Amino acid sequence: MTQGPAPGRFITLEGGEGAGKSTLAGHLxxxxxxxxxxxxxxxxxxxSPKAEAIRTMILSGQVKPHGPFVEALMFSAARIDHIDRLIRPALERGDWVICDRFIDSTRAYQxxxxxxxxxxxxxLEAVTIDGLMPDLTLMLDLDPTIGLARAARRRAPGEETDRFEGEALAFHSTLRQAYLAIAQxxxxxxxxxxxxxxxxxxxxAAWSVIRERLPAPQVA
Structure with a gap:
């Protein structure tokens, strides 16, 4: 009997602004x-196209006046489409999926x-992900003053801060503690x-964790 592809692995990267998630994702x-x-x-x-459209709305600040629960609903709507159209199909065909932010960002921010x-x-999370939990979540911990400085350096001249980067330092300090609490x-x-x-x-360091936590014959 012909076997299907080996199941993929789902890795998520979480952390505050400027923590280096995108760079790490590329390395991995x-x-x-x-x-x-x-x-x-x-x-x-x-x-996914629908989720990207929702991203634009959220990060531009259009949803903020409606409060954190509406923001959470918008994130969830984007996540459902993302899972259905990209993440779950990729895992089923045996891909390793690396996602910059997932459920823990909603838990921390909203x-x-x-x-x-x-x-x-x-x-809301249970309905949204329908049982799809990450195999591994890498929490990138960073002093928010360093992270915000990094985020500022990567912005183009004249580019405005997004919905979350523009929050006060106390917001980002609380965010850091929220991520650490989830990890604990x-x-x-x-x-x-x-x-x-x-x-x-x-x-x-991330690769060492992957080798330890997600043992597979191919990973060496």
Whole structure:
């Protein structure tokens, strides 16, 4: 009997602004593809045409006046389309999926910072992901003053801050603690990495965690 492709792995990268998630995602994609495995690189909000349209609305600040719960609903709508159209099909064909932000961003931004009821947010999450949890989440921990400075340097001249980068330092400090609390509550899924390290050093640390947490014959 012909066997189907080996199931893919789902890795998410989480952390505050300027933590280096996109750069790390690129490094990991190269490492995994060098082993002959397929990688789908994606982000949230986004990853599908409808989700990208919602991303534009959220990051422009259009949704902010309606409050954190409406923001959470918008993120969830984007996530459902993203999962259905890109993430789940990629995993089913055996790809390794690396996603820049996923459920923990909603938990941190709209949950801890937006103060949405924890049970209500959990119910919304359950409906949204329909059982699709990351195999591994890498939490990139960084002093928010460093992260915001990095984010400022990468903006083009005259480019405005997005919906979240423009928040006060206290917001970003609370966000950092929210991510660390999630990692502490779910140590089997989450691993915290020092994002103040140079990109190559951070990438090697992340790769060591992947080899330890996601053992597979192809990963060496």
């Amino acid at each position: 994609k190269d490492r995994i593809e060098a082993l002959g495995l397929r990688v789908t690189l994606t982000r949230e909000p986004g990853g 949950g801890a910072l937006g103060r949405i009821d924890e049970d209500l947010l959990a119910e 509550a779910e140590p089997s899924r989450c691993a915290v990495l020092d994002a103040a390290q140079p990109p190559a050093v951070l990438a090697q």
